[in-house]
Amino acid sequence: MADNVVKLKPTRPCPVCGKPSTQVHHPFCSGRCADIDLNRWLSGAYVIPAGPVAEDDDDVLPTADSADEEE
Numbered sequence: 001m002a003d004n005v006v007k008l009k010p011t012r013p014c015p016v017c018g019k020p021s022t023q024v025h026h027p028f029c030s031g032r033c034a035d036i037d038l039n040r041w042l043s044g045a046y047v048i049p050a051g052p053v054a055e056d057d058d059d060v061l062p063t064a065d066s067a068d069e070e071e
């Protein structure tokens, strides 16, 4: 009967390696996996703005005529 008792805090698998997470490093299994996940976010943040920047290549060398048009 006691086997049907639901645990209050079910352990979730580590999102990095899939091992059971620990309360100390929740939701990761260790500080190492936490660093890996953080690096993924940081690297992803750098990748996103890298795309549209290429479009600015046409405006890298503005001519004198285009400057006059702003007024």
Ligand SMILES: [Zn+2]
Residues within 6 Å of the ligand: 014, 015, 016, 017, 018, 019, 028, 029, 030, 033
């Ligand atoms: Zn892990």
